[in-house]
Amino acid sequence: MSTAISELRTISTGDAIREGLTEVAIKNPSVIFFAEGVADPSSVYGTIAGLSKHIGKERIIEMPVAENALTGVAIGAAMVGKRPVLSFHRVEFALLAMEQIVNNAAKAHYISRGRHRVPLVIRLVVGRGWGQGPEHSQSLETMFALVPGLKVVMPTYPRDAKGMAVAAVEDDNPVIMIEHRWCHYARGQVPSGYYAEALDGPRAVHEGKDLTIVSSSYMTLEAVRAAEQLEKLGYSATVFDLRVVRPLILDRVFASVARTGRLMTVDTGFRKFGIGAEIVSETVVNCYDALKAAPVRIGLPDHPTPSSRGLIPGIYPDAARILREAGTELCVDQDRIEAAVAELEVQRKGLPIDVPDPFFKGPF
């Protein structure tokens, strides 16, 4: 982290992203913002609120409800020197812009033999909870991760989120930044001032020796919680927050698996064809001899996510599921695992399934 600072404050990931975007916009006059309701009372959940106090109004552009065209407009502006930041309230709304993202944003540099650059950030929010239902809660990072030319990042913790937002804007490539809505509320210590957090791969957020867990976005918070429970049983896991889905840089994961011999991945999106599938595949090839057990992948089941809280149980991975899978992977006595799971249940204090467990707010 290149930082010449600063004061640490405890703030949320959502606020940290706002700080990062504001800092980079103040520093670099090429940065421009697009969103539906770009300066409305919500300003994309507060993540781009107050920009007009710092930069000219001409750099804060209201977009009509026309995602495909406006993404293309942003790409065009980027090709001639601007650094647009587009914010979408849901991943789903960017699906209308897939053509522009995949054909223009991801390929302009390649096709032009490097003559063009597309320094563009597209922010997508994953909705979850309160019956969002099948078309307002999808975590489709794999769809973007599939495409060479795009970078895909998923910040979790506030300190990373601020620095990664800055790095994404500074980057000369199109960066898709996928933000889980619940992560916006996670709190932690964040330096004031300008700093960039290199988009250089996973970060170990919990250290252990028996199991390597690679998780992304909100699932990292659940994985760390599971790892903490596991410790009470005398086992330990290293948890990596993946942070950068593409380019997928796994050296740190390989080094960890070389020590633990065991790998678990936890996806925010689908398990099948998920990020975990790619991570497991790469790890098996690189660490074949070190593996003591078959790697395990956790993620969403093979169907859409319905609205009703009656249909939700079992769909989203959580600390309990991670703990059980870890127990199996490490051959821990099942009764002891269930006792640890029961503790988590108690901590949840009977909260309904469609609202977040307050643990996730930290501070971390």
Add this chain to the structure above:
Amino acid sequence: MTDLTVSQTPTAQKLLHEMLFIRLVEETIAARYAEQEMRCPIHLSVGQEAAAVGVCQALRPADRVFSTHRCHAHYLAKGGDLRPMLAEIYGKAAGCIGGRGGSMHLTDPEKGMIASVPIVASSIPLAVGSALADRIDGADRVSVAFFGDASVEEGVFHESANFASLNKLPVLFVCENNLYSVYTPLAQRQPARPLAEVVSGHAMKVLSADGNDVEAVLRASLEAAEHARSGKGPVFLVFNTYRWREHCGPNFDNQLGYRTEAEYLEWRARDPIECLKSKLASSGDLDERDLQKTQEEMQREIDDAFEFARAAPLPDPSQASQFVYA
């Protein structure tokens, strides 16, 4: 099924009752939302009932309707059943789609409420496809796409309009212009021109009417349906109206400042229900006592339906994996 014919034009009384029923349902949703039993986002149409009712009363039962995130009024106006609607919003197994979608996906295919899709403009081409199928089959049916003023900003709206016009398909493109997309007024999203002109390049018939005058909406819709049904092609209908409550949720939100209280009060004074009532009163056709009785009966039916939905069982989690493939 024997279709209603145009000669059976609904009476003003009928229009009033239809609007009132929708209003009472949605006001009850608003009143009970804080109980936290309806656990999904809701987009109320309170204030916009005339558009839904005026259009749907111009349709035949076999005609098909497609809607958006703001679909409660369309669902009810097309004859969708109340209990499955509320059960859906309550996330219950008895919901119209078993709790899979919640408030934004209301569906009742038997009543011609084919689909509600909460992605802006996403259901517009579906209506065109339905009309295309009818054209191929020689069916005497009209398909309706309901959408808001933001939908015409999407490419898919224009692509759909082009294709429907090219093939003279029996589609009604119904734009309920409530002046806002979430918090953003039209003036920040579209150039200053009447919304009706947005399709002028697509060579189709355009009709607009006061969206808070249910009889005017009905007249325009009857003309449009007749035009489309007789093979003359699609019609773009624009009805200016106003959403009273917040974009998403049960509350009023004028205090946020994205629109003025004065603007709200102006529209509120043009309540489609009150407007029709005073019209009926001035021609001596309003029996206040009778209406009061009807309203009480409606509220009882509504309260029963809420009780049904609240008490109904949740779906079993095992159902979540069903119907991925046909």
